[in-house]
Amino acid sequence: MVGIVIVSHMVSIAEGVRDMAKKVVPNELKIIAAGGTADGSFGTDSAKICRAIEEADDGKNGVIIITDVGSSIISAGLAIEGLSMQLHQRVKIADAPIVEGAIAAASEAAKGSDLMTVLNVTETAKSVSKRG
Structure with a gap:
């Protein structure tokens, strides 16, 4: 299954x-939190994100990264650059809201969908209206 990494400035x-995304999927889906800096303070850490990507990867299906704002996107990009070329090619940063994107990604990944399908479904979460 496609793995998921959640990146935020706060742990x-x-x-x-x-934890919210894990409520809607089977336990075997890897959803890894990579929040805060190395010491847990506010910010992001590309090395921490890199380790989370490696942990989320199953060796074949790839990983979707969902970020909050600003430097989390930059740190995620730096983390991808630090990966092996083989893994680097299987990692995508989703342009999606963090909560809605994580739920959409988890739901789609749990179906066994491929990386690009999970990415596309994750990114559609930004256009879902919250008004009835």
Whole structure:
């Protein structure tokens, strides 16, 4: 299954989004939180994100990264650059809201969909209206 990495400037947000997404999928889906800096303070850490990507990867299906704002996107990009070329090619940063994107990604990945399908479904979460 496609793995998922949640990147936020705050540990509590990354872990909360991960926990919420895990409520809708089987336990074997890898959803890894990579929030905060190495010491857990506010910010992002490309090395921490790199380790999360490696942990989320199953060796064949790839990984979707879902970020919050600003430098989390930059840090995720730097983390991807630090990966082996083989893994680098199987990692995508989704342009999606962190909560809705994580739920959409988890739901689609749990179906066994491929990386690009999971990415596309994740990114459609930004256009879902919250008004009835």
